Amino acid sequence: MEYIPQILFLVLIAVGFGLFGKSALRIRRNILLGRDLDRSDNPSVRLSTMLKVAMGQSKMVVRPIAGTLHLIVYIGFVLINIEVLEIMIDGLAGTHRVFAPILGGLYTVAISFFEVLGVLVIAACGIFLYRRNVMKIGRFHSTEMKGWPFKDANYILIIEIVLMSALLIMNAAEANFPADHRAAGPFLISGLIAPLFNGFDPSTLHIIERVCWWAHIIGIMFFLNYLPFSKHFHIMLAFPNVYYSKLTPKGQFNNLESVKKEVELMMDPNADPYAAAPAPDPNAAPQRFGAKDVQDLNWVQLMNAYSCTECGRCTSSCPANITGKKLSPRKIMMDTRDRLENVGAIIDLNKGTFVDDGKSLLHDHITPEELWACTSCNACTEACPINIDPLSIIIDLRRYLVMEESSMPAPLAPVMSSLENNGAPWQFSPSDRFNWATEEA
């Protein structure tokens, strides 16, 4: 009988980590549905970018209030998780505060420090809830934030407050234990709230302490398994997302290799116009120009979608969005993730193969009106704290519209033919191009 808590604990974490592993593999599989892209170059630059931007939060603090609050929650989350190590050992070995006798006085210092962080995290989450629900900051209330995305953000903040409170209440209950029952403490913060439990009899205190201990670890396991279904998965993917982000100048768009080959052939004076086309590889899927659906995007773009935490800094700095156009770079990322989740679910339903459901990212999720509002100004990629690139998706979808559907806003059609025939976006004769040098001022 005495091993029952340990067995329960083992089952809890085995199921918790097992389910999380399954979700993580599903997301990995979905990301790898994207096209190949080689981002193995410049590992040292990538590493230092990751250390600065992801670990060092350099782009978060550009907005000082949200940035500082986020920094508190981030540091709190990382450091307080050291305590989870002790919980794991205690839970499996049936011990209580296994590090206390080893660390001695240092243990009290460490836990007190975690408690201070815990209080700061609770305060930061409280302010975040206030900003979202009371202050109604614009970027949290855009159209794409209605429903689940808005609730998701609140759930995460509430879970974090509950987890931190459980730790504090647990320690406060233990502070009232008879001295010979206490493994350590009292600690800095829980010592202050300990009087709440004054006069409770020891068995009640033990129950409160145990309930909080279990609530904390069950909460952590729940949270872990909530992540893959939430925007909060960024805590996992922010680091690789920054590592694999674009290093070339923001203005540099990729050149499409397939188009390059065709144009080279077209311009080659030695090419035989009557030569039979090389036999196509029968197994190769015909590659589209640009992207219609998520499988036409590359894996970094798909990872971007799973990394996005919907903070909306991109959208709030987008000139199109600021002036009331439908385009929202955040929605581009959310739509990409939603569509990818749908595609993944279809694959799961059909034993590993995708069956066309007649839908696609373009049109069913993202409309041409959104795409054509983009000025390609890179405000979104500059604003993103973890280097997500919504612009590359916008351009890939535009490429499909223009090159596969021959669809573009009416005024652009004559511009394209002028470019081809006159070498300028306007219908001027190329022979007049140098007239400026001899005209009267």
Add this chain to the structure above:
Amino acid sequence: MSEALKVPTMAEMMAAGETPDILFWVGCSGSFDDRAKKITKAIVKILNKVDMKFAVLGVEESCTGDPAKRAGNEFTFMMQAMSNIQVMNAYEVKKIVTGCPHCFNTIKNEYPELGGKYEVIHHTQLVQQLIDEGKLKVEGGAFKGKKITFHDPCYLGRANGEYEAPRSVIQNLDVELTEMKRSRANGLCCGAGGAQMFKEAEPGDKEINMERAEEALALKPDVIATGCPFCNTMMTDGVKYNDKQDETQVLDVAEMIAQANDL
């Protein structure tokens, strides 16, 4: 009245057996748009002033393909890019200065993979170099003490990280340089990029250039300076819409240098 412009072409240079130190890439706007032609001439005046051995492609120049590429038309972009590269490689071009940040970005970043490898600079960078090297002496002239704000072109600033060159050139004119709240990396687009220049804006509640012009005009500047012919058009329209054209001029950095020094 200043002297006549000296604008040699690559073809003339080659016929004379000469090689210019730098190719001046004028761009479509700078070649055809009446307002932008003035910027082109200002750049030429600066080049003439310092006796730069430069040449233009003249009628052999063609659009870089930027608007096609940003609009998603990779075919048209690729055709433009490859024929331009053929022309420039035939002339053995090594170094290019552009009068437009879009040309600058496209030639600098997107041409190398297609076989067009050149050292490319924007005209504000060239002017800054000329001043730093002591080749170009500038005075504030009519701009001395005037209030100037600089609007960052996206394809010079965020796209290529150049925020300082134009500002440093302007500061040589002894002016009061004031910044808009959204400047440098946070600069707001004028609304012309990504082929928007050539189409109607999508439905919304405001034009982007109005939003930007209002932000600039709130500073009550004497001059809104830019480094891009498209930004220039957009800001000029915004200023006119607000009926402030008598108080606030929209000028390219090169024009300010040329005007202040009677070039």
